[in-house]
Amino acid sequence: MEILVCVKRVPDTAENEITVRKDGKDIVRDDLVYSVNEWDNYAVEEAIQIVEDKGGSVTVVTVGDGDSEEVLRREMAMGADNGILLKDDAFVGSDGKGIATVLKGVVQKGKYDLILCGAQADDGAGQVGGMLAALLDVPYASLVNSVKVIDDKKLKVGREIEGGNQEMNEITLPCVLSIQTGINEPRYVGIRGIRKVASVEIPVLGASDLGLDAGAVGKAGAKVKLVDYFVPELGAGAEMLEGSTEEITEKLIELLKAKGGLK
């Protein structure tokens, strides 16, 4: 099975404190550390496991700048066979559809049976997978937490839905799946693994390589525009209890009694 996994380099929320720049144009990027989007990492692991079981190859692709190459290498160190970097000034400022359009270009240059994305990334939209599937006119399933290959035409996939339940679907190939965390246990990638693939050639493709009209992607093509980042007015938040631990617990117990929290 030939699998393409779309990944993104994002600030690691576990290892950063995100603050907004004073001018609101961006978050403060000094001192940030980046890694591959957590959901994407699960997707790559899933792809590798499928290929280990059924044969084929895994290609990882990202739309980004030169720095994004590092996440491709990390995923290649994990076991992906190929990496493709989609880099072009024309791609900068793309909205979700723009990114999906760029990815559609790369999908059409290859021959993939299965395309995986993470269920969401740093912007929390969770949109690129579904858009890509619609652009390609192939079936889509989101929030996938189990994949079983039935044959080379069909998969059985589980989706995580409300209440911790799992919705089972049969889906025909080729298709796009967006992968939920917890689907597997991603393997560790050490520095040594990354160094091993440090000199592997990673092709860089731009708009013209993908046959894209530069006006359809990037800032020019974006219908959804990010105006600014901001810190919301702290509205009626919690009443913060202050004082010594004794004072706080005393106050809290009174409140709990009043609200039926103590029996």
Add this chain to the structure above:
Amino acid sequence: MAGQVFAYIRHHDGKAEDSALELVNAAKKIAGGAAVTAIVAGSGIDSLCAEMAASYKDVWKLDNSALAYPNAEVIRKALVNILPANAVVLVPHDTFGMDLSPGLSIKMGSPFVADIVDVEADGDVLKIVRQEYSGQAHTHVECNMSAGAVINVRPGVFQPDESKSAGGSVTDKSAAVGDLTCGRKYLEVVAAEAGDVDITKSDVLVSIGRGIEEEDNIPIAQELADAMGAVVSCSRPIVDAKWLEKARQVGTSGQTVKPKVYMAMGISGSFQHLGGIKGNPFIVAVNKNPKAPIFQVADVGVEANILEFMPSLTEAIKAL
């Protein structure tokens, strides 16, 4: 001028989800005075449509046995066939909306904005508030809706319509759904394994998150719960770490709970977690990070390390 505004009604076992009435108020902010149309897709949904007519001026019924289970791929086909090209469609940003909307926007040729927490219409321009980085940063986003739009609305942020004064009518659009065959076939829903406890039945929950730090600290929460006559629940990371069973997880991917008192201990308060808390309980948040989003929704907050605070609270309660 923007097109007609639609609200997609999520329902389950013949009952509308909470989001169905929340979209009324979200849609009003976009449509201004114009009428909003509810879309109810399913099989055997007459009474539900009638119920929705109390809150929406117009209700489009899509009744088809192929729609009995909300398979987003099937429903997308139906919607593309019935909706006007410049429709502005509101969908709850739940596991169905995340499945449906991105693809729908492509097929409708309209912009898509996911997981909005607030919106205003300025002519044809939608001014939207979103969150990024797990709620650590807010953004203003704009898009033009003159050619239509698909907007996913975060459940729980808009007040539900309580007036039920729309006095609307139901229009049967079932005949227009067209060909519904697609490459994804729904098979079944596998229910989550039931745990020893039913957190949905408890009036008081002591809910723990990452702040518990390690599995061995869970007894500290259990002792507080025992002292309060409460049950221990948790957020997703605790279940992911396999420290507690799935049945104790509160959130959109876990259980929906309606306690009277919710003790959020070391929980930062992601919207997925808050999405599982209904019925407006009295929320007490204890967190060592004063910027934790949970303090925005809690009634009472304490800035403290739960590993130190919970034992003192337990002691104090026992001493009563």
Add this chain to the structure above:
Amino acid sequence: METVLIAPANYSVLGIPLILFSLLIPIAGTALFTYIIAKRLAPLVKAAPDNRLNNIPQRILQVAKLWLAQWRQPRYRTAGIIHIVIFFGFLTLSIRSCSLVIIGLSEDFVFPGLGGTLGNIYNFLKDYAATAVLVACAFAAYRRAIVKPARYAVPKKYGHEHTAEALFVLGLISTLMLSESAFEAAQLAAQSQKGIAGDFVAPLTLVWFWKLIFSNTPIENLQAIHILSYYIHDLTFFFFLCFLPMGKHFHVITSIFNVFFMRVKKGNIKPVRHGVPDDKLDELESFGVKKMEDFTWKHLLDFYTCADCGRCSDQCPANAVGRPLSPRFISIKGRDKIFKNYPLRGDFLPSEPLIGDIYEEDEIWSCTTCGACEQECPIGIEYIDKMVDLRRGMVDDGNVPQSLQKPLSALEKRGNPWGKMEKKRAEWTNDLPENVTVKMFDAGDTAETLYFVDSITSFDDRMQNIGRATANVLAAAGVDFGILGKDEKDSGNEVRRFGEEMLFQDIKAHNTEVILASGATRIITADPHAFNALKNEYEGLPPVEHISQVILKKIRSGAIRLKPIEDDSRIYTYHDPCYLGRHNDLYEEPREVLDAIPGIRRVEMTKSRDRSFCCGGGGLMLFYEPEEEQRMGVLRVEMAKAAGANVIVTACPFCLVNMEDAIKVAGMEGKMEAIELAELVDRQIIR
């Protein structure tokens, strides 16, 4: 000397001269033994290299101490004494056994030098030796079969009991002792019956008893006993020789080599591959141990050498709390696997991955690298390097528990396992008293001494107090010191021990560079893990001292004066951190510091100094969630209670974390307290 009985060399049965057997048995026995040893050596030849021919004088000393003087045996008194008796008996009797073999060919053979008085003395000694060995064997058999000490038990998952093998070998040894003495006694009895004065017989020896028993035995029967016991001894001797390499008694042969080749340096971890320098590591195809032959030859020799005595596992804290690790079975399973893959007959089997076959992932991650097993092993078996090598193999395969992946990735990106921002590394200094200033090398300050804080003291809310106490004490003692601030990264002690070698190399290179650039001429740390790494794993740094050493010197010089402890209900006990004690031999300094506090009441726990019981492990071990029945810390706190203490003093932030946690878990809050040494000194200092 006139002999009555015909010697085996001259005897014939049915016309066949027995000298033929005297010749055949040794030839066949030696040939078979050589063949077996050759087979046993095959995996060692294929194994990874290891230079163990350095430090020869120290190695000879180790052989003299651990092997010849049986230094560690009495740590388990009864078994140790029994072993020492058998060991020295064997040493003494080896000469006799060899000469007996030759006597089968030539009746009057004596080793050169053992003809005269020396020979008489030797004979006297060897008779007592044989007797003592037999008695020791009886004791040993009684212990094995009746007393059954718990540490010999074999848990079900590790296979069947080893008692039968042990008893069989004790039987063989006894047979050797009895037949050797019977052979000699028959001759002496015959001489005595004929009125010929024989050699002096040492009273109450086996020979003496046999002679007594044989005093009325007819001469022809004595002749038969003489011949029969000779060949029983001869056969048993060569059977025993060939049987040794079949199991745990291989140590009889290998232990001298194993002790000679055992590690001579403490506290460090072996290189990934001996002979490959750090800057060439990238060229290695594979890292760590994945299959048997990836172990070094010394580590395979360890497997052969394990005597199955169970002391390692008896001391192992992981084993004590029910983690799925018993060091003894790391060796036994390894040995059995080699025997299976390298059979004496037939082709060698292809090597398979060890993890999932004989070892489990959790088993290998369960080790805290406390070193109690290695400290205890009487014959120099190494475990920590094997654990690390196996972890390196798993890391190389991406096989790392999810709970460890986050801290490792944070260490890579932020230089600390919590992923806290570098710029916050020195925030603990904000709450220092006004008169205490900490110089910042990263801000261009200069100082003579570098205080290496390390991650947990820099970032953990509670442990930051150790940092402040250390700074207070250093300031009070007039030490001119600074910290690296945001330039400091984790020392990497556990990064290396968890098998992430390349990350450790990166961290080491970074820290080395900034430390050297600081211009400091000495390093002080209060974190034993940092102390160990900087001292034993880094190269080319200024000298490194632990805060306890510094405090002691300052107390002696009078620069630090301590006020008396006022609360006389406090009874202190000192818990040895593994990386201060066992790995670096710092046992006395912290105790002397404590004892320098006037009025302190201090008790020792039963398990202390080099038998200290690990608190649960530091560094990345804090992030690993092992399967266990209880916490090591809880056991340790109970040991402190049993010693009559109510304050545990330790000298390590990780020990403090684990002890304070354990006190809560054990429900001993208010009854037991844990404090770090620098904190205690800070509290008592006269300013």
